[in-house]
Amino acid sequence: MKSIRTFLLILIIGISTSAYAQESKTAVGGYLSGISAKFTISESSAIRTDLGLTLIDFTQIDLTAYYQIYKTENSLGVESGTLTPYYAPGIRISYVDAGANVDGDVSYGIEFPLGVEYGFEEAPFEVFIDMGPYLTINPNQLFGFTGSIGFRYQL
Numbered sequence: 001m002k003s004i005r006t007f008l009l010i011l012i013i014g015i016s017t018s019a020y021a022q023e024s025k026t027a028v029g030g031y032l033s034g035i036s037a038k039f040t041i042s043e044s045s046a047i048r049t050d051l052g053l054t055l056i057d058f059t060q061i062d063l064t065a066y067y068q069i070y071k072t073e074n075s076l077g078v079e080s081g082t083l084t085p086y087y088a089p090g091i092r093i094s095y096v097d098a099g100a101n102v103d104g105d106v107s108y109g110i111e112f113p114l115g116v117e118y119g120f121e122e123a124p125f126e127v128f129i130d131m132g133p134y135l136t137i138n139p140n141q142l143f144g145f146t147g148s149i150g151f152r153y154q155l
Helices: 002-021
Strands: 026-031 034-042 045-054 059-070 082-087 090-097 105-111 114-119 125-138 142-154
Touching (some): 026 125
Antiparallel strands (some): 045 059, 059 090, 082 114, 105 125, 114 125
16 A cells, blocks of 8 residues: 555656646736736747736726747757747737726737747746837827736746
8 A cells, every 4th residue: 555655656746747847838927017828839839918007197908919939949049948039920909098088999909029038947937028019000000119028937
């Protein structure tokens, strides 16, 4: 009986260790003004969604979905962990309420950020930074630049 328990304990530890060593398919976390989730599709791509909230002088809620494409894993050659560049075309839907005398507006547009992700070797965390242009299409056309910095925990 004791040898069966020992065998099961070793088996569970082995499975846990090999599962931890594999790349996680889902990661959740936050950035400066919201939350972020990433769902890995393949070694070279992922779907990322961000939900942002701004409450300074006006209320703005942004929902953005990106198709994140990685250049190559650890292509920047760091010694520990992985540092991977990516580009991420995406679409954004925003709601802005500028005050009591102005009706809220829903707008949508496209974004094209470039960035890097750093995955820690010994921990299930990743940090990211990106920036790039965006174009709001409706109701008014607006061109600008956006960026984010944040972290995610790999589930």
